[in-house]
Amino acid sequence: MKKLLSSILAGIICLSLYADEGMWMLPLLQKFNSDAMRNLGSRLTTEQIYSINSTSLKDAIVMFGGGCTGEVISDEGLVVTNHHCGYASIQKLSTPEQNYLEDGFFALTKDQEIPVPGLTVTFMKSMTDVTAVFEKLESKVPEAIDAAKKALEEQAGKDNPGCRAVVTSFYNDNVYYLIVYKIFKDIRFVGAPPASMGKFGGETDNWMWPRHTCDFSMFRIYADENNEPAEYSESNRPYNPVKSLKISLKGVQEGDFAFIMGYPGSTQRFQTAEQLQNMIDRNRIRIDARTVRQKVMKEEMEKDPTVRLQYANKYASSSNGWKKWQGEELAFEKLNIIGREKEKEQEYTSWVNDKKKRSQKYGGAIEEIDKNVQKSAEPYAGYTLLTETIGRIELLSLAMAGDDEYGGYKDYNVDVDRKISKALFEHYLDNVQQKDKVSIPGWDLSRSNLDSYLDYLFSSVFTSEESKRAGVEKGGLNTDPANELSFAIMDKVQDFYKPIRNSRDEIKEASKKYTAGLLDWQNGKASYPDANFTMRLTYGNVKAYSPKDGIDYRYYTTINGVLEKEDPSNYEFRVPAKVKQLANNKDFGQYADANGNLVTCFLTNCDITGGNSGSPVLDADGNLIGLAFDGNWESMSSDVMFEPDLQRCICVDIRYVLWMVDKFAGASNIINEITILK
Numbered sequence: 244m245k246k247l248l249s250s251i252l253a254g255i256i257c258l259s260l261y262a263d264e265g266m267w268m269l270p271l272l273q274k275f276n277s278d279a280m281r282n283l284g285s286r287l288t289t290e291q292i293y294s295i296n297s298t299s300l301k302d303a304i305v306m307f308g309g310g311c312t313g314e315v316i317s318d319e320g321l322v323v324t325n326h327h328c329g330y331a332s333i334q335k336l337s338t339p340e341q342n343y344l345e346d347g348f349f350a351l352t353k354d355q356e357i358p359v360p361g362l363t364v365t366f367m368k369s370m371t372d373v374t375a376v377f378e379k380l381e382s383k384v385p386e387a388i389d390a391a392k393k394a395l396e397e398q399a400g401k402d403n404p405g406c407r408a409v410v411t412s413f414y415n416d417n418v419y420y421l422i423v424y425k426i427f428k429d430i431r432f433v434g435a436p437p438a439s440m441g442k443f444g445g446e447t448d449n450w451m452w453p454r455h456t457c458d459f460s461m462f463r464i465y466a467d468e469n470n471e472p473a474e475y476s477e478s479n480r481p482y483n484p485v486k487s488l489k490i491s492l493k494g495v496q497e498g499d500f501a502f503i504m505g506y507p508g509s510t511q512r513f514q515t516a517e518q519l520q521n522m523i524d525r526n527r528i529r530i531d532a533r534t535v536r537q538k539v540m541k542e543e544m545e546k547d548p549t550v551r552l553q554y555a556n557k558y559a560s561s562s563n564g565w566k567k568w569q570g571e572e573l574a575f576e577k578l579n580i581i582g583r584e585k586e587k588e589q590e591y592t593s594w595v596n597d598k599k600k601r602s603q604k605y606g607g608a609i610e611e612i613d614k615n616v617q618k619s620a621e622p623y624a625g626y627t628l629l630t631e632t633i634g635r636i637e638l639l640s641l642a643m644a645g646d647d648e649y650g651g652y653k654d655y656n657v658d659v660d661r662k663i664s665k666a667l668f669e670h671y672l673d674n675v676q677q678k679d680k681v682s683i684p685g686w687d688l689s690r691s692n693l694d695s696y697l698d699y700l701f702s703s704v705f706t707s708e709e710s711k712r713a714g715v716e717k718g719g720l721n722t723d724p725a726n727e728l729s730f731a732i733m734d735k736v737q738d739f740y741k742p743i744r745n746s747r748d749e750i751k752e753a754s755k756k757y758t759a760g761l762l763d764w765q766n767g768k769a770s771y772p773d774a775n776f777t778m779r780l781t782y783g784n785v786k787a788y789s790p791k792d793g794i795d796y797r798y799y800t801t802i803n804g805v806l807e808k809e810d811p812s813n814y815e816f817r818v819p820a821k822v823k824q825l826a827n828n829k830d831f832g833q834y835a836d837a838n839g840n841l842v843t844c845f846l847t848n849c850d851i852t853g854g855n856s857g858s859p860v861l862d863a864d865g866n867l868i869g870l871a872f873d874g875n876w877e878s879m880s881s882d883v884m885f886e887p888d889l890q891r892c893i894c895v896d897i898r899y900v901l902w903m904v905d906k907f908a909g910a911s912n913i914i915n916e917i918t919i920l921k
Contacts, residue, residue, distance in 0.1 A: 536666065
């Protein structure tokens, strides 16, 4: 541990060179980042950002749901996050008659706020280094490590009633932290703009700059009479947080210091070239399969508004990764990511082999990783094809939901599912190796008998809630066509998983050694662990960029771009009449910039990834100036390798958000609730 921390600590001498790179751990800010942040323009102490003993900014940052970030912006538990983070919840609450997703919604009183079943908001209470516990273990076998984790978590649970404790590893199991979370379960929908604004630009603009999306939604945390987490109850009251963010209307200028706190999900910055190539290969399988699925889905959504509502979140969830992986593939090729990683490995290997002690400690790790990646490549490819094609048939999810679980039928259309299923089966049959083909009792599937099989499959009792209920009452559903296919897929998944699991365990151990060696080798360079859905901080500046010769993007966009992009015939670029009226009249109120215009989005060079969606973008004093919601197309390889000249974080300006709340929606109750600095 001391050696590892020494390697990281030495990185502060280079932070001025790499200040825009890094997803930094909050407990280590004072040691590693305070000088660099101050040199870039921060006026905060690290204690004001993250404190063990006192209230700090981290107490206003939450994990929203299971994969986004949000922030508390009032003393009554009001949370703001991205529109696409609230998208699934808003869609579930919507009906064709009351379509909150399409039409937007803002509660003008707390009585109008709508409970969201299943949605949670999570605060991080504390984060403690417990690496020493694992270093002292006599046995390092997985069972011993798991037992140590369980003991720490159980004790922390006793010490923190009502909280959840988790031991999380960093740097590929070289460092461990005990993290204590408090989870609130009574969350209510407060407001969001119509999808035409909250998702303006749709998939066309996704991962692109310039951007004009008003990507926000608002929710409220409710607590019991003691201000503690509780299940939904009418008697619950708005949560009184220990910290809420103030909002600045001063706007941003190029070069301004900015930082982001949130829960980045996953990066791959400690992987070998072989691992990265395997990732790209598997992503290509995903891209091809999702292209097929999304094509049918989109065609059906465009035919029927009801289907559009039913499949809006399904399409958005699928297409986000689909487009990112394509951009990543292009960026890998353009930026020679694999080649550069191989060069790094050659240099590292020379360093390892230069001294016998290092060779004994770190030698062979890359070879062990690559050998096991190659061993598992074929079963992993088969597994990916299966799970991205026929494993995605909705009917199967409904069949496996359980006897008493009938949720999902509200957003299910059997005719659409059958069309998607046919396209997925065709793609599967065209690409699967014969030895990997799913074995379905009584069927030797081919394109020639596919229609007959689909007739059989969709004779299942699970095609409607009524027939499912009747079928459950009669029993004997193991032979139902949907369950037959589900079981056949699960059997094949198990066949794939055995070699994958064996190789994964070997890779995990070798990766631990490789990562420790990299940190030792890169002594003197800034270092931080891969993202793993724990709270991190990234900092940098508001900054423009140039993607290629002759093209220079400025660092912000305005409402003018919304009007310029408008296309009433294109669902992705519709603009509500009231937005056009307000924009044409320049009715921007206190949210206008110095030139009397309305800034919509801006860029920073902060280092983010998935999970950071909804994260607060904060100024030098810790005031909220925007929400992080996307990355730019030119930096799609950023999960693997940071590109300082190209990587940008796209942020919605908080003035655009509040203009939408105030001027468009007339929700003055929300404006009056928050603290605004001018």
